[in-house]
Amino acid sequence: MGNRMAPSKPERLEARVTQEQKKLIGRAAKLEGRTITDFLVTSAQAAAKSVIHQREILTLSSRGRRVFIDAILNPREPNEKLRRAARLYDKTFR
Numbered sequence: 001m002g003n004r005m006a007p008s009k010p011e012r013l014e015a016r017v018t019q020e021q022k023k024l025i026g027r028a029a030k031l032e033g034r035t036i037t038d039f040l041v042t043s044a045q046a047a048a049k050s051v052i053h054q055r056e057i058l059t060l061s062s063r064g065r066r067v068f069i070d071a072i073l074n075p076r077e078p079n080e081k082l083r084r085a086a087r088l089y090d091k092t093f094r
Contacts, residue, residue: 015040 017025022036029039060068078086 025039026036029036032039034042
């Protein structure tokens with residue numbers, strides 16, 4: 001009675017391309033010994049992962065960088081609320 005997920009059903013994705021684009025994509029797919037569909041799906045997936053990765057990287061302004069580094073190197077003393085939360089965490093999870 002495992003909690004296994006069923007394989008996801010493939011979904012359809014359509015795109016309109018020019019004749020030149022289709023020829024170019026077809027040529028590239030053929031050079032790699034793949035179908036146009038496989039070439040498009042793997043290329044689009046790689047591009048999507050790259051964009052997501054680039055956007056998820058923390059980017060800071062010069063001022064933001066200084067504030068962040070200062071907070072890491074010179075942390076504030078914990079206030080009572082934080083100390084209480086730490087005690088509760090220790091009591092609950094340790």
